Amino acid sequence: MNKTDVLIIGAGPTGLFCAHQLGIIGLSCEIVDNLDKAGGQCIELYPDKPIYDIPAVPECTGEELTNNLLKQIKPFNVKFHLNERVEQLKKNQNRWHVKTSGGVEFDVAAIVIAGGVGSFEPRKFSVKECEKFEGNSLFYSIKDKSIFKDRTISIFGGGDSALDWAIELSNSSKVNLIHRRDGFSGAEASVQKVKDLNNQGKLNLFTKYQIDSVSGDKKIESIKIKHDEGEIKEIKCDYVLGFFGLIMQLGPILDWGLNINKKTIEVNTENFETNINGIFAIGDICSYPGKLKLILSGFHEGALAARGCFKYAKPDEKLRFEFTTTSKAAQERLGIKK
């Protein structure tokens, strides 16, 4: 059981800055995120795209913003729990017990949901029967590539993940790469490599095809793919891999009894608390009249929510407003030596 003052759900810019604000006022926190790294949409959707509307930062990329925020919270030694999605929530007297998908448990005084548009999860095939084989012969990510050795693999997608795995697995497996069009979004060098491998007969490339059906008893035995013009091909294979990027899903938070409206959580604008005492929501996931989905708004919301958490974490103490320029306590927490 991880005992801390505040659990932050979501390691995007808003969640990271909220951790900073909690640290400044002397509260501890830990952060959970379903991605394998901090940064949220900034790192997953647009790491290289410049952002021009962070106050006092004329231009920075999503990756730079994330790295700077991580640097800013370094003094507080915030513990991250990545690749974890929050699932169960239980009230225990004045505290909350939260459990994640991987079984990590937290005992906290308050919760700040900074979940953006939800947790990132792989986009799946639209064909219904695919569900049946998921996790046994159909995957959206690879944990153990050794299972593919000397087998026939059908890979779907046109981005870097699909291309990289097609190239890598073609060394020791029979690989079919299937993509909906002639163009690819992956790196040019990888596209060329895939085409070369196809020409050398080391990989079979099918473009303008999409999945039509999968069949098999316990495991996948064959799939059918359909050309843009209607022609259907049957391919025997042992495994199917789909790489269609990630989609954001609100997930189990939906069942926590929060007031949810169009995938956002209603909050008050005084301290960004939700309809449940001790649970706050900030950033893209919160809604209130006039809400702007900007990173700078998330920073403001995080600063107020952090202060809102104080009375739950330290009910017997009074929070005094202080500036980092002059507060000895804040400077000590930041580890500043004079």
Place this chain on the structure above:
Amino acid sequence: MAKITYHTHDNKTQTIDVQNGLTVMEGAIQNDIPGIDADCGGGMACATCHVYVKEEWLDKLPAKEDGEEDMLDMAFEPKNNSRLSCQLIVSDELDGLEVNIPSKQG
């Protein structure tokens, strides 16, 4: 101003007057038309505002920019008439445009 017709997957049809300069995505969001999620808010960074454009409109729309087709690879059941509605900026020329919204976005 242009009249944009949205056909949702439950076979309902709504025709909305959308102001010039807004996107077809915004026209749907502002009028509570279901089925367009627009998770990234119009940044061409997701594919959850995906629509199917009525065939006769395909050639009349501005061509796809770099990146739109890449994002469409990620869409739910993309077809030849797939577009991201956040990239369709409404103008008088789009008056009468009809789009079908897929059964889901992911």
